[in-house]
Amino acid sequence: MRVGVLTGGGDCPGLNAVIRGIVRKGVQEYGYDFTGFRDGWRGPLEGDTMRLDIPAVRGILPRGGTILGSSRTNPLKTADGPARVRRTLSELDVDALVVIGGEDTLGVAATLWAEYGVPCVGVPKTIDNDLSGTDWTFGFDTAVNIATEAIDRLHTTAESHMRVLVVEVMGRHAGWIALHSGLAGGANVILIPEQRFDLDQVCAWVENRFRIRYAPIVVVAEGAMPRDGDLVLKDGTLDSFGHVRLSGIGEWLADQIEKRTGKEARTTVLGHVQRGGTPSAFDRWLATRFGLHAIDAVHDGDFGAMVALRGTDIVRVPIGEATAAVKTVDPALYQEAGVFFG
Amino acid sequence: MRVGVLTGGGDCPGLNAVIRGIVRKGVQEYGYDFTGFRDGWRGPLEGDTMRLDIPAVRGILPRGGTILGSSRTNPLKTADGPARVRRTLSELDVDALVVIGGEDTLGVAATLWAEYGVPCVGVPKTIDNDLSGTDWTFGFDTAVNIATEAIDRLHTTAESHMRVLVVEVMGRHAGWIALHSGLAGGANVILIPEQRFDLDQVCAWVENRFRIRYAPIVVVAEGAMPRDGDLVLKDGTLDSFGHVRLSGIGEWLADQIEKRTGKEARTTVLGHVQRGGTPSAFDRWLATRFGLHAIDAVHDGDFGAMVALRGTDIVRVPIGEATAAVKTVDPALYQEAGVFFG
Amino acid sequence: MRVGVLTGGGDCPGLNAVIRGIVRKGVQEYGYDFTGFRDGWRGPLEGDTMRLDIPAVRGILPRGGTILGSSRTNPLKTADGPARVRRTLSELDVDALVVIGGEDTLGVAATLWAEYGVPCVGVPKTIDNDLSGTDWTFGFDTAVNIATEAIDRLHTTAESHMRVLVVEVMGRHAGWIALHSGLAGGANVILIPEQRFDLDQVCAWVENRFRIRYAPIVVVAEGAMPRDGDLVLKDGTLDSFGHVRLSGIGEWLADQIEKRTGKEARTTVLGHVQRGGTPSAFDRWLATRFGLHAIDAVHDGDFGAMVALRGTDIVRVPIGEATAAVKTVDPALYQEAGVFFG
Amino acid sequence: MRVGVLTGGGDCPGLNAVIRGIVRKGVQEYGYDFTGFRDGWRGPLEGDTMRLDIPAVRGILPRGGTILGSSRTNPLKTADGPARVRRTLSELDVDALVVIGGEDTLGVAATLWAEYGVPCVGVPKTIDNDLSGTDWTFGFDTAVNIATEAIDRLHTTAESHMRVLVVEVMGRHAGWIALHSGLAGGANVILIPEQRFDLDQVCAWVENRFRIRYAPIVVVAEGAMPRDGDLVLKDGTLDSFGHVRLSGIGEWLADQIEKRTGKEARTTVLGHVQRGGTPSAFDRWLATRFGLHAIDAVHDGDFGAMVALRGTDIVRVPIGEATAAVKTVDPALYQEAGVFFG
Structure with missing residues (x-):
């Protein structure tokens, strides 16, 4: 089994921790091989890859950014995009894709799975914490x-x-x-x-x-x-x-x-x-666990799912749940803070 | 209405943030007066108090420790303890008590409310995160x-x-x-x-x-x-x-x-x-919200309750729930981490 | 002997460390009393003072800002300013003044000593490090x-x-x-x-x-x-x-x-x-030593002097030396850095 | 011209900043080539080298430790050590050596230059700050x-x-x-x-x-x-x-x-x-400048010299000056601090 991994959208502390969690567990417990796709969806579109194994993820836990690079390339807005993604995966014998990203990146994953059968598992990412379906996002x-x-x-x-x-x-x-x-x-x-x-x-x-x-x-x-x-x-x-x-x-x-x-x-x-810069301890913990549970979802064949935090548990929700609506600040929470204004 | 506040047990970053939240909301929204009891349960036992108003809580949010002091004094192990606590509250016209502490301190609060009718609201505190009933504790x-x-x-x-x-x-x-x-x-x-x-x-x-x-x-x-x-x-x-x-x-x-x-x-x-030292942003946020919700519980007359975090919500649970058992690390969580050992 | 202390100009991490050094050594080794003047030169101009003793300086070492307050008030630009300063010092039995400040504040001290006989010792202060006469300034x-x-x-x-x-x-x-x-x-x-x-x-x-x-x-x-x-x-x-x-x-x-x-x-x-915010360890060390040596200068009656760092030694230079010219970056230093440009 | 670089002794934040300064200036201003020797003196003894060019030093400035590795190997205590070092340098066409280390490592450099004609320039290194000849050491x-x-x-x-x-x-x-x-x-x-x-x-x-x-x-x-x-x-x-x-x-x-x-x-x-961990800003500044000036010394053919900080200037002193005696705390400095004891 070969699993592809990509990171899309803006920088976010914790991306490397997710990647490391995926690879460490995938290799050690499930015996998977990995292919790193460069620069978000550009990687599978253009077949741009990098080695992704245990040595490649050594020392990256405390580092900001993403060793895979990122971009805002969108295969759904690219001529023949979905087909090109599928072709790349097929040529490289990649059986599943872990997609780490925000609203746009995950939206593509949801569509590629639902409409084109590309087997994706999602990991929510945004420093803005505005993705639905998860209590918190890392970063x-x-x-x-x-x-x-x-x-x-x-x-x-x-x-x-x-x-x-x-x-x-x-x-x-x-x-x-x-x-x-x-x-x-x-x-x-x-x-x-x-x-x-x-x-x-x-x-x-x-x-x-x-x-x-x-x-x-x-x-x-x-x-x-x-x-x-x-x-x-x-x-x-x-x-x-x-x-x-x-x-x-x-x-x-x-x-x-x-x-x-x-x-x-x-x-x-x-x-x-x-x-x-370096992620906080909380973000490293959350991102690491997201990575571990994302590869579990791949192992379970639970495609179309996204990992999410609920309380202290990592659960799975449909990717679409996260991208359906921006999670804005509840007016009651803002009002609660108002006691400190002025 | 006059509300007493005390902090018991070991140091914990965020204690001052709780106190500030209680006082700011209590004074500004509910018009309460406050009495600070010094050094945990020693304060109400011996009638040792300090001024606790808006100026007293200015600038304490980022500071570690507790402006009220702390101790491990236990009125249940003190001759005539519960009666002395009640007498102090009565003499000082204190109508309710917010008790911020760990297993021992909260255990006393549970008993004083259940058996002696002392109107207590609890706030869970431990850097060890081992209190049941709440997802996380501040510190x-x-x-x-x-x-x-x-x-x-x-x-x-x-x-x-x-x-x-x-x-x-x-x-x-x-x-x-x-x-x-x-x-x-x-x-x-x-x-x-x-x-x-x-x-x-x-x-x-x-x-x-x-x-x-x-x-x-x-x-x-x-x-x-x-x-x-x-x-x-x-x-x-x-x-x-x-x-x-x-x-x-x-x-x-x-x-x-x-x-x-x-x-x-x-x-x-x-x-x-x-x-x-200074609490992390997460701990200040959690502690502040615990304070705001604790004074809400007092306002609602919800004595015997303790505030707790569930997901991203602050809820109320019986104080006893937190002190019933030490929340230890789930073996499954420890095993999950094992992929990184060796 | 009674010594006045004032801080003038912009905020600078380490001001409180200087004050603490002055007071700790002044009280403990020399038996001095202290008068804190509020808000820079406004204090002696208007006779606005605060208590300044050992308890007053407790816990201030790691704190940014200045417990004495600051301002840009300039007695040389105030009607009858120098006379008013002298009158205040006389009325309060203040025998010497430690002046902590930048170019403007120290310039006043130099003039008040040289032309009006006000016994001043200077401590250089600027986060910009642009005061002559000292290797580094704290902050x-x-x-x-x-x-x-x-x-x-x-x-x-x-x-x-x-x-x-x-x-x-x-x-x-x-x-x-x-x-x-x-x-x-x-x-x-x-x-x-x-x-x-x-x-x-x-x-x-x-x-x-x-x-x-x-x-x-x-x-x-x-x-x-x-x-x-x-x-x-x-x-x-x-x-x-x-x-x-x-x-x-x-x-x-x-x-x-x-x-x-x-x-x-x-x-x-x-x-x-x-x-x-809190000063770095270096700034606390430098500021503390500046304070200790400033009070030594007072004890030696070395008025008109300013403490300064030369290598690892604290020395004394004429206040005027610091205020004579802005210490700008040497072109050779800037050129040295140029190897990293582009 | 080919220059070898080695780092010896214990870890010290700033080692990588020195290496980067040497290489950036050496390549860009002097057109030198570099050879990195691994693990201190073990490198030249055993001919163990690594590539050391501009890409090799990219991103290392904020990182603790040393990309060259370190050891306590001492060629003077190794059979035929000095000759082996000379042979390695000769075989690799290394014309000069920059030696970054503490008392032991620099002591070897001093001897190899004085007695065996190995052209060394020294950079002092110790977190303990106990090397003579320099105001401060990085780390x-x-x-x-x-x-x-x-x-x-x-x-x-x-x-x-x-x-x-x-x-x-x-x-x-x-x-x-x-x-x-x-x-x-x-x-x-x-x-x-x-x-x-x-x-x-x-x-x-x-x-x-x-x-x-x-x-x-x-x-x-x-x-x-x-x-x-x-x-x-x-x-x-x-x-x-x-x-x-x-x-x-x-x-x-x-x-x-x-x-x-x-x-x-x-x-x-x-x-x-x-x-x-990552060096402080001061240590990065000092270490970077030590690197720049060390390669200048190589360029000047000033072998047997060590760079040192005097005030705000980087100067050159004989390596032996740093290793002659441990720079201990002056009793007067310790006494100065005594005002804060008790």
């Missing part, structure tokens, strides 16, 4: 730890009660990183994409905070948007003044707060720092 | 991260393939820290209290590892024990040679491995480093 | 470690060879943080204020890097400027297209690189994260 | 940061004022790590090999500390020894009671303190954790 805990450490350091300046501190964190469609790092870091305002914010309310919280001689720390997800009026879009869109804007919501918000409250504001934009 | 993630970081650093030496590296981590009765940090750190042997180890097997794994020019890293819980023969007990017990032993299982194991394999072995004993 | 090592950690994490994304990663670090007038973190982090381009950069050269380095299938990491000091043409100024200046620009050099550079090379670029702006 | 700052972080975490437990906390750190012959981490971590007692300690004095400090409701933290170098009487030797020596002792000074000291003060004591033994 998220690492991102939250990094953002929380940054917020921790800003408290020192906040204590000097002179400046508003705005931290922009990842999260285009879901505010999980903002919510968790904001809660863990003791932020005074948390803004998420799920709920448009009222700039007046934000400024009121900011001013309230200065009253107790402590500067406010505002955590804002990159996808958060003000309630009305101003458009804040990166790369080429016009803002409400008709100017081309380069900067993101963090810079914009700091600028608005300065103008409205008269307080200096400073911005931290963590960017890709949140998705790189 | 555990922090401990695992610290141990994992230590193991990460040892891989550098392991790569020089010259020495066996033994890391002793916490866990007298349950091997959760050893299991998780061992998995996350890529250890080659993990030894837990739940399953007596075979020294010959350990040495076989060790020797196998050297064959691939990489030194073995052995993670051992402080409560792990060899299968037969030798007694390894700290503080005053005799070992099998009739000598008084000072050192723990880590030193003993390193010594045995040296003698049997002829390889040098070095020991790291992390000790209290694992239970101090 | 700098912490800032460099934080920036280096961020760069480390970006290498994961760089390995996916898809995007240019721009990191903006502190340094308005001197590029020390950029140079050291860029060297330590393995950046491919380092841009400092001391030398205007050629955008074409930067883009050539960037493109060269992609050729080896590895994305470039560009570290840019906030005060770095392109050689000609475009103006990049924060807060209200027009850029070359006549648009009001909000963002800093990092965003601008990423935008230019995208336009010229056609490669996506992402920005990380660390901001105040670099100057907050 | 030391990393070790001190790790130990300081551990001490930081212990303060949480110390605040509960219940237990004495003993931390054993590296340092057999010199107390630099103990002194610096003890100072940076705010330890209450620091014990170093340079000065035998008085157990009564240690216990007096311990008891004094409890009086202010704070438990003492004792940092002890592994080579520290009590003033009289008891022998504390690892591995097979008898202690004063005639028992075989396994454990080190940390365990012994905790045991003695418990017996004499009646206070519980707990030990942390960091072990090899201190010398593994």
Whole structure:
């Protein structure tokens, strides 16, 4: 039995831990051979492979990124894509495919299995934690730890009660990183994409905070948007003044707060720092177990399944369950956090 | 309404986050007043209190330890204890008590509520993660991260393939820290209290590892024990040679491995480093939410209840459920990790 | 003998360690009493003081910021400032002043001693490391470690060879943080204020890097400027297209690189994260020793002196020596680093 | 021109940064070819080499350990050693050798150059910082940061004022790590090999500390020894009671303190954790510059020289200067720290 493995989509700490878990158990317990496909779906499309055996996965557990490379290539949007994938697998005698990725990558796996009979098992991946069907995704805990450490350091300046501190964190469609790092870091305002914010309310919280001689720390997800009026879009869109804007919501918000409250504001934009580097212990544990259980699913012939965390158990759910809808922050959870605002 | 709060048992990162959550929500949403009891159950026994209001909890979120202090004082083992606790609460007009602690501290709360009508709500606490009724306890993630970081650093030496590296981590009765940090750190042997180890097997794994020019890293819980023969007990017990032993299982194991394999072995004993310092983001999130939900339970008059994590939800369970039995490592989980041994 | 202490200027990890060193040695070895002045020179100007004794400095060693508060108040720019400072010291029986600060704060101390006879001892402080007279300033090592950690994490994304990663670090007038973190982090381009950069050269380095299938990491000091043409100024200046620009050099550079090379670029702006939080071990060691030696200087009546690091020794230099000129990066040092560019 | 590189002695964070600096500058600026010798002096003795070019040093900057491997093999204690080294170099057309190591490894280089004409340039290496001729050695700052972080975490437990906390750190012959981490971590007692300690004095400090409701933290170098009487030797020596002792000074000291003060004591033994893992920013900066300057020395034909740090400059000194005497802690420095004891 020969099993192919690929990783698709954006970087995510823990990808290598999944790969290692798959290979160690696959080789040692099931006697499988492995083929690593390079750069996500580009690998099976173009037949680009790499050796994937026990020596190849040595030492990769603590390393960020993915030894297999990644891409956003989509065989469903490629001429003759599914057939080319099937041909590659057939030529290389690959009997099953473990697909590690987010919504797009897994969506392809679901379709290739359901409509083209390509035997896929899925492993959910996103630092944004916005995939349905699993309690948590690996990479998220690492991102939250990094953002929380940054917020921790800003408290020192906040204590000097002179400046508003705005931290922009990842999260285009879901505010999980903002919510968790904001809660863990003791932020005074948390803004998420799920709920448009009222700039007046934000400024009121900011001013309230200065009253107790402590500067406010505002955590804002990159996808958060003000309630009305101003458009804040990166790369080429016009803002409400008709100017081309380069900067993101963090810079914009700091600028608005300065103008409205008269307080200096400073911005931290963590960017890709949140998705790189060594995974946290939790993410390594989760990713390793995902890998072990994914190869079990292959062994059981349970194709079309995706591994998922439920409580402390790894379970299997249909791949489609994860890709059906973005898992956004429950309004009740956001409201729960509201006790710390202002 | 006036609510008392106490923390009992050993240090645990996240205690202050719980206290802050309780007070912030209690004051701001419910209008409660608070009384902090010092040093666990000693506080209500002796009427030793401290101010506990919004300013008192400012800045404590990232700090390890507990601003309330702690102790192992047990009112059930103190003459007239329960009556003294009731008298203190009555004299101070304290209407309810939030009790944050482990097996012992919560056991007292369960009894005081069930048998003496002291209105208690429980919050589970242990870095060992060995309390039933909750998926995870706060403090555990922090401990695992610290141990994992230590193991990460040892891989550098392991790569020089010259020495066996033994890391002793916490866990007298349950091997959760050893299991998780061992998995996350890529250890080659993990030894837990739940399953007596075979020294010959350990040495076989060790020797196998050297064959691939990489030194073995052995993670051992402080409560792990060899299968037969030798007694390894700290503080005053005799070992099998009739000598008084000072050192723990880590030193003993390193010594045995040296003698049997002829390889040098070095020991790291992390000790209290694992239970101090700032909590991880996960632990702050969990502890904060435990605090928020504990005061909700008080507000609902749901005494005898303990907050707990189930999946991503905070639920309530009877306090007794947590203290009924130590939550040990499931043999299936330990076996799952076994693919990485040797 | 009563000694006053004040801290002026921006936040800097290690300030509390200096204060603790001064007080511990001053009280224990010399039997001095201390007066803490609040918020830099505002304290002596307005007579705003706080208790400063052994209990007041307990536990502050690892904490960022300053328990004394800080400000940019300048008595030389305040009506009757020097006289007011002298009056306060006289009224409070303060016999000497330890002044911890950067160029501005120390400049005041130099003048107050030279021209008004206020007995000052100086301690140099700046995370930018741009004070003359001392090998290193405390706070700098912490800032460099934080920036280096961020760069480390970006290498994961760089390995996916898809995007240019721009990191903006502190340094308005001197590029020390950029140079050291860029060297330590393995950046491919380092841009400092001391030398205007050629955008074409930067883009050539960037493109060269992609050729080896590895994305470039560009570290840019906030005060770095392109050689000609475009103006990049924060807060209200027009850029070359006549648009009001909000963002800093990092965003601008990423935008230019995208336009010229056609490669996506992402920005990380660390901001105040670099100057907050717990100091590194080196900074605590240096700051502690500065404190111990500053109080020795007071004891010796060596006013007008500033403590400084030379090699591994703490020496005394005239305060004016530190404030005479900004210590910028030596062109030879910058050139030495150039071997890693591109 | 072909240059050989070897690394000898114990692990030390920064070794890879030196190697990378040598190769990057040697290839790019001087057009040299390189030969990597494996496992210290064993490499040239046995002709065991590895490829060492620009791709070989990619990504190694942040990694602990050494890609070249290390050993304690000594050609001066090997039959016909110097001649074999010369023959290897001759056969491989290696014109010069950069030797990165501690006292022993560099001592060999000094002799091979002085007596056998083998053209060596030295780079000093030891985490213990005990080499003369240089202000600091790389690896030391990393070790001190790790130990300081551990001490930081212990303060949480110390605040509960219940237990004495003993931390054993590296340092057999010199107390630099103990002194610096003890100072940076705010330890209450620091014990170093340079000065035998008085157990009564240690216990007096311990008891004094409890009086202010704070438990003492004792940092002890592994080579520290009590003033009289008891022998504390690892591995097979008898202690004063005639028992075989396994454990080190940390365990012994905790045991003695418990017996004499009646206070519980707990030990942390960091072990090899201190010398593994990623180097600090300072160590990477220093190691990188050592590498750049070592290859400059080769280019200048300055054999028999060793690079060294003086202030902020890299200078050259005779190799013998570093190996002449262990650089121990100056009694005045130890006394300076004494203000924080007790």
